Amino acid sequence: MSLLQVSGLHTRYETNDGVLRAVDGVSFAIEAGETVGLVGESGCGKSTLGKTLVGLVPASEGEVTFDGAEISHLSPAALKPVRRRLQMIFQDPFGSLNPRQSIGQILTAPLAVHGVRSAAERRAQALAMVRRVGLPDDTLQRFPHEFSGGQRQRIGVARALILAPQLVVCDEPVSALDLSIQAQILNLLVEMKSELDLAYLFVSHDLSVVRYFADRVLVMYLGRIVESATYDTIWSRPRHPYTRALMEAVPDPLRRRTAAPLSGDLPSARNVPSGCRFHPRCPFATDLCRSADPALRSVEPGHEVACHHAEAIFAAAGATPPGAATVH
Amino acid sequence: MATTLLEVENLTVRFPRLAAVQDLSFSVGVGETLAIVGESGSGKSITALALMRLVPPPGRITGGSIRFDGRELTALPDAAMRKVRGAEIAMIFQEPMTSLNPVLTIGRQIGETVRLHEGVSRRIARARAIELLDLVRIPEPHRRVDDYPHQLSGGMRQRVMIAMAVICRPKLLIADEPTTALDVTIQAQVLALLDNLRRELSMGLLLITHDLGIVGQWADRVVVMYASRKVEEGSPDAILDAPWHPYTQGLMAASPRHAGDLHYRRTPLVEIPGSITSAFGETGCPFVPRCALAEARCREVVPPPLSLGDHLVACVRHDPFKEAADVALAG
Numbered sequence: 001m002s003l004l005q006v007s008g009l010h011t012r013y014e015t016n017d018g019v020l021r022a023v024d025g026v027s028f029a030i031e032a033g034e035t036v037g038l039v040g041e042s043g044c045g046k047s048t049l050g051k052t053l054v055g056l057v058p059a060s061e062g063e064v065t066f067d068g069a070e071i072s073h074l075s076p077a078a079l080k081p082v083r084r085r086l087q088m089i090f091q092d093p094f095g096s097l098n099p100r101q102s103i104g105q106i107l108t109a110p111l112a113v114h115g116v117r118s119a120a121e122r123r124a125q126a127l128a129m130v131r132r133v134g135l136p137d138d139t140l141q142r143f144p145h146e147f148s149g150g151q152r153q154r155i156g157v158a159r160a161l162i163l164a165p166q167l168v169v170c171d172e173p174v175s176a177l178d179l180s181i182q183a184q185i186l187n188l189l190v191e192m193k194s195e196l197d198l199a200y201l202f203v204s205h206d207l208s209v210v211r212y213f214a215d216r217v218l219v220m221y222l223g224r225i226v227e228s229a230t231y232d233t234i235w236s237r238p239r240h241p242y243t244r245a246l247m248e249a250v251p252d253p254l255r256r257r258t259a260a261p262l263s264g265d266l267p268s269a270r271n272v273p274s275g276c277r278f279h280p281r282c283p284f285a286t287d288l289c290r291s292a293d294p295a296l297r298s299v300e301p302g303h304e305v306a307c308h309h310a311e312a313i314f315a316a317a318g319a320t321p322p323g324a325a326t327v328h
Numbered sequence: 329m330a331t332t333l334l335e336v337e338n339l340t341v342r343f344p345r346l347a348a349v350q351d352l353s354f355s356v357g358v359g360e361t362l363a364i365v366g367e368s369g370s371g372k373s374i375t376a377l378a379l380m381r382l383v384p385p386p387g388r389i390t391g392g393s394i395r396f397d398g399r400e401l402t403a404l405p406d407a408a409m410r411k412v413r414g415a416e417i418a419m420i421f422q423e424p425m426t427s428l429n430p431v432l433t434i435g436r437q438i439g440e441t442v443r444l445h446e447g448v449s450r451r452i453a454r455a456r457a458i459e460l461l462d463l464v465r466i467p468e469p470h471r472r473v474d475d476y477p478h479q480l481s482g483g484m485r486q487r488v489m490i491a492m493a494v495i496c497r498p499k500l501l502i503a504d505e506p507t508t509a510l511d512v513t514i515q516a517q518v519l520a521l522l523d524n525l526r527r528e529l530s531m532g533l534l535l536i537t538h539d540l541g542i543v544g545q546w547a548d549r550v551v552v553m554y555a556s557r558k559v560e561e562g563s564p565d566a567i568l569d570a571p572w573h574p575y576t577q578g579l580m581a582a583s584p585r586h587a588g589d590l591h592y593r594r595t596p597l598v599e600i601p602g603s604i605t606s607a608f609g610e611t612g613c614p615f616v617p618r619c620a621l622a623e624a625r626c627r628e629v630v631p632p633p634l635s636l637g638d639h640l641v642a643c644v645r646h647d648p649f650k651e652a653a654d655v656a657l658a659g
Contacts, residue, residue, distance in 0.1 A: 009357075014358050035592075041512075041513060041514075042464040042482075042511050126395040147439070150603055151603075178538060179539075179540070179582060180578065180579060180604070180618075181603065182582065182584075183582035183597035183599045183600070184600075184601075186584070186597055187596050187599060188595065190592045205512060206512070207512075208583075209584050210594055211584070211591075212584035212591060213584070213592050219387060231591065231593075245513065246512065246513065247415060248516075249515070250512055250541070261445070262516075262517075263517070265481040265483060265484070266481075266511075283492070305650055
């Protein structure tokens with residue numbers, strides 16, 4: 001049985017301009033100890049999906065089963081024991097820490113909520129965690145503004161892990177950090193994963209980070225998963241034109257390209273295009289794509305794609321990684 | 329190389345308790361793209377503001393010269409400097425939403441700027457705004473001109489900012505992290521637009537970024553800054569394929585983008601330990617506290633920049649001229 005099983009999940013926001021379908025029918029699973037990367041552009045619904053899984057945003061429809069129990073429609077009280085095992089690390093290490101709480105308060109609060117009665121014990125656990133994430137001992141007495149961005153993200157990691165969860169949703173955990181700090185945090189996440197046997201859902205817009213960090217990759221476009229495969233398959237044999245375009249767009253200093261790969265913007269999730277939602281930006285779109293919504297289907301073991309023409313496009317472009325061959 | 333448009337020599341910008349930019353020298357040729365790469369705290373954005381003479385007080389330019397198109401900007405009277413800003417040197421910023429007025433249509437905002445600089449009627453200003461939106465490849469400009477900023481995507485807003493920046497056909501466009509807030513797919517579009525415009529309008533482009541990934545494709549030359557100083561300069565090929573400074577080398581190694589086939593289950597990423605704040609108060613090389621190769625002499629003086637051809641480095645362990653000579657003698 002999978003640690004997390006998501007089926008037919010929808011998350012909708014009511015807005016003045018109509019219903020925004022942020023997550024529009026998503027199904028996938030995460031195994032214990034597995035790292036799943038979730039990539040897509042801003043507005044594709046990846047952050048909303050992460051927040052829906054941990055219960056920060058209510059699901060509109062569908063099921064989320066965590067460790068055998070359905071959790072998507074629980075009351076906050078009923079969700080409390082689940083939260084201990086299902087945690088989240090946020091993108092902005094500045095905005096996600098209360099500036100008026102000391103790091104000691106920030107780290108001991110979850111322990112108090114989850115029944116560690118002795119204050120001395122809470123303190124000891126917090127100190128051990130602070131040391132574990134590579135911060136000095138006096139961290140507990142200090143406040144968030146006294147730390148740099150990288151240090152604050154270490155505090156964010158410590159807060160998420162102090163309850164020893166099984167699954168951590170990481171929402172763009174290194175995007176706000178300088179390059180020289182990103183590697184430090186990624187390495188820390190890897191170390192903590194092997195020590196605590198964690199599973200991660202790693203949400204990011206940066207395919208190259210996901211490729212390094214994930215066992216399996218989900219590519220999301222406008223509320224849907226359009227491709228799912230292991231990290232080496234997605235890189236060597238991407239099937240969906242959107243996945244290929246995303247790869248093309250990654251600025252790579254060792255590859256000097258000349259043209260912008262993907263035209264247009266992500267359409268609004270209030271007004272999802274007919275048929276395949278990617279068709280207005282897709283260079284391969286046909287009448288079929290404009291009328292019929294492609295389902296996620298298996299093209300080889302462990303590799304699923306939602307594209308009517310995946311085989312034809314793949315045959316035409318060959319197994320050559322994007323960048324070597326231009327598919328547009 | 330093209331005729332020099334901007335020549336900065338030994339520029340120093342000080343705030344009461346720290347030097348934000350020290351002894352910085354670089355040049356931008358007519359129609360050339362120079363990228364200044366550095367992380368937060370490197371001084372790259374203050375450098376951009378210094379070129380516009382817009383360093384926020386109490387900071388000020390305390391030394392060096394900025395020669396632009398035959399004039400010394402550090403000595404220019406305020407009134408004359410105001411004429412340079414916008415008209416001859418224009419600037420765009422990272423977050424277009426905070427630079428646009430949310431309650432005015434984009435046509436009105438572009439039009440006001442046109443009227444300010446060209447003194448034309450409202451009707452002509454509106455026509456010019458549509459022309460400018462077309463220039464920055466905004467589809468259906470005659471319709472978009474009446475949109476408010478919130479109706480546009482992040483990429484479109486940045487295009488509007490670029491349209492406003494090029495109204496007067498500036499000789500130099502400073503783009504401070506123009507694509508940092510945008511998605512990778514949109515980044516490429518905006519960078520391609522900037523690149524086309526600098527060719528069409530023969531502008532010098534000063535591209536300020538933290539992202540080494542974009543310099544290979546879009547820059548003619550690259551300056552790497554660390555903790556207020558230039559540590560390396562060269563062609564994108566030199567900087568990306570064979571960097572000399574331990575900081576540049578570390579940045580290349582630390583990025584998963586350059587890690588090729590690496591995967592977390594097999595290989596950890598190479599880290600640069602510590603953070604840039606450790607450079608504060610350092611009397612020698614600013615990178616010493618984080619440098620795996622540091623020696624005693626690195627702490628004594630700030631390493632002078634040494635160059636071979638157009639590749640320059642500031643590291644006492646690295647004398648490119650001597651190394652080239654050694655290679656020549658050995659061969």
